[in-house]
Amino acid sequence: MIFNTYPWLKLPFEQLADxxxxxxAHxxxxxxxxQGSGEEELxxxxxxxxICQSSQQLQPCGQCHSCQxxxxxxxxxxYLITNEQGKQSISIDQIRSIxxxxxxxxxxxxxxVIWIKHAALMTEAAANALLKTLEEPPENTYFILSDEHNSQLLPTIHSRCFSYFLAVPELEESINWLKKQHSHSYSDNExxxxxxxxxxxxxxxxxxxQPEKWQQRKLFCEKLLELLPENNFWQLAKTFNNEDFLxxxxxxxxxxxxxxxAKQKVGRYIVNRDQVPLVRFIATKSHDEITSxxxxxxxxxKVLLSVAGLNKELMVYNVLAQSQLIGYQK
Incomplete structure (x- = not known):
């Protein structure tokens, strides 16, 4: 059962299924x-x-014809609606069709049941077309819209929905869960x-x-500790390709x-708890340099996330060049 694998989803499901x-149900x-909190599973x-037509309980029966x-x-x-392959948005034609x-x-x-996945990707025209349906919903028809917590969904759509935030589990619960997922031995700080x-x-x-990904991060941090004393940002380019830049x-x-x-003496709140020596070294730089x-x-x-079709290689070298200049201005 899903709750054996993702125990933190039990309460949210029970609240909504009730x-x-x-x-x-709205x-x-x-x-x-x-993202990564088990949203698709929920x-x-x-x-x-x-969809289930037999269960009288919170959970679906899994056996009726509809479940099968x-x-x-x-x-x-x-119906599942999301942006089509190669497209950046959900079109008005997709919404009109549904x-x-x-x-x-x-x-x-x-x-x-209609699940609109990544709902904020709807164009304004698509969102307005959906709005008409949400204002006069057909009988026995349920829409589920989902998107990340910081997405920009039109307020008019937001106001027609019952909003629910899927909270992540407490840090200690997540650490215990991760320990069960990995045969590889990681420290609590990692x-x-x-x-x-x-x-x-x-x-x-x-x-x-995952061992290969975690090793990439460790090598990146080791390279930083090696290159930052000499302000040699150019050499960082050798540690990743353009696809890894983000x-x-x-x-x-x-x-x-x-x-x-660390400079503000609130080091207990740091994220990189396994890289304290590197954090301390960076903190030896001036406040202005670190901020810049x-x-x-x-x-x-922000640009990489919001602008499609960028020349990533050019951006990589531009950022590294400007980083070196910041170091020389100290």
């Missing part, structure tokens, strides 16, 4: 989450509960670091802790943030 069982549920189970159709991914009354279908009679005689670098999302932390930016920004905490580097790298991260 509304379904007691006929209090026709439009908006789930916000931190939503798939909620979809199953809405869903399991085989052929249920005619369940809006037409939901007003038709249920083929299995039960609920119709496990805590992986979680803090992943916004406390256990599934993302588990990915970061990840390395995230790691370096976390280290810079930790150095600023943080602003430069975090701005590059």
């Amino acid at each position: 509304m379904i069982v007691n006929h209090r 026709h439009a549920l908006l789930i916000n989450y931190i 939503i798939n189970l909620l979809v199953n509960r809405l 159709l869903l399991l085989s991914q052929h249920h005619p009354d369940y 809006s037409t279908k939901v007003y038709e009679k249920s083929q299995q005689g039960g609920n119709k 496990l805590a670091t992986a979680l803090l670098l992943s916004e406390n999302a256990p599934l993302n932390a588990a990915i970061l802790l 990840e390395r930016i995230t790691w370096f920004c976390a280290l810079l943030g930790d150095a600023l905490k 580097l943080y602003q430069l790298w975090s701005q590059a991260r």
